Amino acid sequence: MKSRRMTRRGLLTTAAGAALLLGFGKVSAQESRPVWMPFDGFPPADSMAEGLQFLTPDEARTVGAIVERLIPADALSPSGKDAGCVDFIDRQLSGPYGVFSGQYREGPFQDGTPMQGDQSPLDARQRYRLGLAALDGWCRANAQAAFADLPEDRRDAILADLETGKITLDGIPAELFFEQVLANTMEGFFADPIHGGNKDMVSWRMLGFPGARYDYLDSLDIAGTPLRLDPIGLKGGPSWSADWVPPSAPARKG
Amino acid sequence: MRRLPKKDIVIVGLGWAGSIVARQLAETGLDILCLERGPWRDTARDFNISTVTDELRFDKRQALMVQPAQAGITVRNTVSETALPMRQWGSFHPGNGVGGAGLHWAGITWRFTPEIFRQRSHLVERYGESAIPAELTVQDWGLTYDELEPHYDAFDKLAGVSGRAGNLKGEIREGGNPFEGPRQNDYPLPPMVQTHGPKLFAKAAAELGYHPFPSPSALPSEPYTNSLGLKMGPCTYCGFCTNYGCANYSKASALICVVPWLLLQPNIEIRVNSEVVRIEKDGTGRRATGVVYLDGAGEELFQPADLVAVCGFQLENVRLMLLSGVGQPYDPATGTGVTGRNYAYQTPNSVTGFFENVAFNPFIGSGAAGGALDDLNNDNFDHAGLGFFGGGSTRVIPIGGAPISQRHVPSGTPRWGAKWKEETTRWYQATMSVGCEASSFSTPGNYLSLDPTYKDRIGRPLLRMTFDWPENDRRMSQHVVSKCTDIVRAMGAKHWEPAPIKGAWNTSPYQSSHVVGGFVMGADPSTSATNKYLQSWDVPNLFVVGAQAFPQNPGYNPTGTVCALAGWAGAAIRDLYLKSPGPLAPT
Numbered sequence: 001m002k003s004r005r006m007t008r009r010g011l012l013t014t015a016a017g018a019a020l021l022l023g024f025g026k027v028s029a030q031e032s033r034p035v036w037m038p039f040d041g042f043p044p045a046d047s048m049a050e051g052l053q054f055l056t057p058d059e060a061r062t063v064g065a066i067v068e069r070l071i072p073a074d075a076l077s078p079s080g081k082d083a084g085c086v087d088f089i090d091r092q093l094s095g096p097y098g099v100f101s102g103q104y105r106e107g108p109f110q111d112g113t114p115m116q117g118d119q120s121p122l123d124a125r126q127r128y129r130l131g132l133a134a135l136d137g138w139c140r141a142n143a144q145a146a147f148a149d150l151p152e153d154r155r156d157a158i159l160a161d162l163e164t165g166k167i168t169l170d171g172i173p174a175e176l177f178f179e180q181v182l183a184n185t186m187e188g189f190f191a192d193p194i195h196g197g198n199k200d201m202v203s204w205r206m207l208g209f210p211g212a213r214y215d216y217l218d219s220l221d222i223a224g225t226p227l228r229l230d231p232i233g234l235k236g237g238p239s240w241s242a243d244w245v246p247p248s249a250p251a252r253k254g
Numbered sequence: 255m256r257r258l259p260k261k262d263i264v265i266v267g268l269g270w271a272g273s274i275v276a277r278q279l280a281e282t283g284l285d286i287l288c289l290e291r292g293p294w295r296d297t298a299r300d301f302n303i304s305t306v307t308d309e310l311r312f313d314k315r316q317a318l319m320v321q322p323a324q325a326g327i328t329v330r331n332t333v334s335e336t337a338l339p340m341r342q343w344g345s346f347h348p349g350n351g352v353g354g355a356g357l358h359w360a361g362i363t364w365r366f367t368p369e370i371f372r373q374r375s376h377l378v379e380r381y382g383e384s385a386i387p388a389e390l391t392v393q394d395w396g397l398t399y400d401e402l403e404p405h406y407d408a409f410d411k412l413a414g415v416s417g418r419a420g421n422l423k424g425e426i427r428e429g430g431n432p433f434e435g436p437r438q439n440d441y442p443l444p445p446m447v448q449t450h451g452p453k454l455f456a457k458a459a460a461e462l463g464y465h466p467f468p469s470p471s472a473l474p475s476e477p478y479t480n481s482l483g484l485k486m487g488p489c490t491y492c493g494f495c496t497n498y499g500c501a502n503y504s505k506a507s508a509l510i511c512v513v514p515w516l517l518l519q520p521n522i523e524i525r526v527n528s529e530v531v532r533i534e535k536d537g538t539g540r541r542a543t544g545v546v547y548l549d550g551a552g553e554e555l556f557q558p559a560d561l562v563a564v565c566g567f568q569l570e571n572v573r574l575m576l577l578s579g580v581g582q583p584y585d586p587a588t589g590t591g592v593t594g595r596n597y598a599y600q601t602p603n604s605v606t607g608f609f610e611n612v613a614f615n616p617f618i619g620s621g622a623a624g625g626a627l628d629d630l631n632n633d634n635f636d637h638a639g640l641g642f643f644g645g646g647s648t649r650v651i652p653i654g655g656a657p658i659s660q661r662h663v664p665s666g667t668p669r670w671g672a673k674w675k676e677e678t679t680r681w682y683q684a685t686m687s688v689g690c691e692a693s694s695f696s697t698p699g700n701y702l703s704l705d706p707t708y709k710d711r712i713g714r715p716l717l718r719m720t721f722d723w724p725e726n727d728r729r730m731s732q733h734v735v736s737k738c739t740d741i742v743r744a745m746g747a748k749h750w751e752p753a754p755i756k757g758a759w760n761t762s763p764y765q766s767s768h769v770v771g772g773f774v775m776g777a778d779p780s781t782s783a784t785n786k787y788l789q790s791w792d793v794p795n796l797f798v799v800g801a802q803a804f805p806q807n808p809g810y811n812p813t814g815t816v817c818a819l820a821g822w823a824g825a826a827i828r829d830l831y832l833k834s835p836g837p838l839a840p841t
Contacts, residue, residue: 102321
């Protein structure tokens with residue numbers, strides 16, 4: 001019987017939310033019926049805790065200088081920075097995702113074929129910590145300033161070179177770092193505001209996405225015109241307040 | 255290791271397959287235990303309407319899937335490569351917990367056509383033995399559509415399937431799928447509403463001479479009380495469907511369609527967070543004595559039983575057989591062995607259309623409400639001279655518009671910056687994809703085995719997948735995509751981007767969770783692991799139920815057939831095996 005690694009601690013690290021499930025399973029594994037507590041839901045952890053949770057102030061500044069170029073402010077929306085992507089990334093890194101909880105993290109780590117996916121031993125926290133330091137190091141050596149202090153067009157050029165791997169960073173492949181930040185920035189910009197980004201649902205307004213609604217039965221017959229609804233998120237939205245005025249009548253046809 | 259009191263029957267896995275087998279056996283009065291690896295799930299708590307519409311949590315962070323840290327796999331394209339772990343789920347999304355992958359599925363509910371079950375015989379009869387490409391290990395299932403039809407019918411009534419029969423007792427009916435096999439009964443519910451995109455698709459397809467019909471859907475079009483007396487609500491087209499649990503008691507699942515009934519049966523016990531690590535056998539190796547599992551506290555327990563039904567997800571079913579030494583492991587060098595043989599996938603094809611002056615409101619959608627056609631599937635068109643067999647079910651099904659994932663821009667668009675934002679905003683409302691969920695034939699080189707290097711958290715080898723697209727399927731993909739492109743053009747798109755499979759199978763982007771085969775059913779023990787009742791040839795008191803039984807994959811979503819097979823296997827245990835325990839088919 002191989003019980004070598006079958007420790008309680010080992011089980012606790014197998015899945016996000018394992019502590020809750022484990023407590024439940026200990027009971028139900030002995031009982032003849034599954035049991036649960038009334039209202040024992042697990043809503044998303046409050047992502048709006050004050051202050052930085054993982055990033056240092058310098059790192060947060062650099063992340064902000066990146067995300068405001070990945071998603072620049074214009075007539076369509078505020079920048080990724082003003083939309084809260086730095087807060088989003090910081091909260092994600094401070095939680096289970098930051099250590100890639102749930103992913104298969106056993107070695108040996110080795111490079112595979114391009115078809116075999118991400119095989120880096122670095123978790124999300126390490127990718128940011130190493131990548132941000134290396135980016136600033138590269139900028140100080142090659143542009144005589146920290147990344148966040150460079151003008152917009154220079155930052156854009158550097159980001160493009162990270163994307164294509166034209167720049168070599170110390171300790172982390174440039175493309176790996178870039179893809180990590182790009183993916184998380186887009187998540188933060190488009191996710192529900194409860195996770196810290198997409199403040200005031202700016203990306204949803206930009207697209208015309210109505211958000212966390214749950215019933216379109218009265219709109220199924222729309223024949224190719226946009227259904228305009230003010231978006232709502234998991235924590236509600238402006239339309240839930242008493243002084244809200246609808247922006248415009250929904251364009252309906254059909 | 256603690257030995258628990260004996261049970262008559264142990265069922266491993268409580269998704270669709272396990273719950274249907276349990277339902278079939280409940281009225282025997284036997285003492286039945288269901289073991290589920292993952293947690294208990296409850297709609298009101300886990301899919302609460304105030305928390306479920308969270309794309310980050312359910313789609314990106316995959317809250318309903320088993321974690322690779324618990325049950326990962328390794329992947330490679332050919333035997334010459336070193337398999338490496340799929341460190342996060344990519345190409346497919348295995349489920350976890352009560353309800354299994356049938357919680358986050360889309361709800362598209364096909365029946366396979368009669369020819370599928372005689373795939374090799376059919377092709378030989380029509381095209382000749384010499385027309386079968388040497389690279390394909392295509393074979394028959396060992397059972398017929400007519401044998402399975404009552405169980406398809408039972409599943410329609412269990413899941414509240416919505417649609418319109420195209421073949422009712424042999425009569426071809428307007429508005430349904432004219433290519434389907436004969437049905438005893440129409441669908442229990444009428445088809446779902448077709449929104450603007452599917453309407454455009456149906457019109458364009460009909461003009462091109464195809465036979466469009468509403469996609470069959472296990473999301474009820476009306477309030478429904480199922481065959482076990484359980485209630486389902488009508489689908490609200492909320493657009494948080496595939497990869498999400500349903501807050502509305504709409505999307506059919508074991509959790510709402512079967513398990514509440516199982517809980518009322520005094521002879522059925524469910525234990526969750528109970529992961530079976532192997533099947534135990536007696537000294538002869540031909541009789542299962544029970545299962546060893548880890549409970550929620552990590553204690554290893556031996557659960558004796560007279561009969562074991564393994565009903566997990568396809569990957570885990572095959573792995574459990576390999577870990578338990580059931581059947582001879584397949585060896586691609588010699589072509590011998592059956593456990594791991596005939597692994598196949600689903601060939602994903604799509605054409606994305608970019609339209610002008612139209613808003614599709616993509617957020618109004620569901621996993622299965624849309625239009626489909628079957629003209630490009632199976633042998634519904636003549637394959638003589640085409641250089642390939644197979645095809646796919648073609649459809650337009652707007653699954654929702656949650657914007658982390660559901661944003662299409664023309665290729666060549668920058669991935670960030672002002673231009674990216676402009677294009678993203680421009681096209682969000684104005685793209686619609688025609689998909690073709692297509693067949694995947696088995697080959698001698700595509701197979702499942704145990705990985706020699708990578709272990710799970712308790713030291714067991716991971717499952718190793720060796721897979722690449724067969725040449726047959728690459729040609730098929732080119733063909734169906736060219737036909738789908740014609741449809742997109744006829745729908746009025748200004749620009750379109752065909753996406754046939756190309757290059758080697760890439761394990762990273764999501765493609766389909768329709769992994770099949772590896773412990774297949776059949777009539778010949780040298781090429782199948784179970785007989786047509788899903789009973790192990792080698793261990794007759796062991797039944798293995800799931801998509802691992804498919805000898806190859808046709809161009810359909812598999813769940814309807816998995817559930818029909820579960821009903822069929824459960825009935826075989828109840829009506830045949832229990833009356834005369836032993837092999838149900840001659841070797």
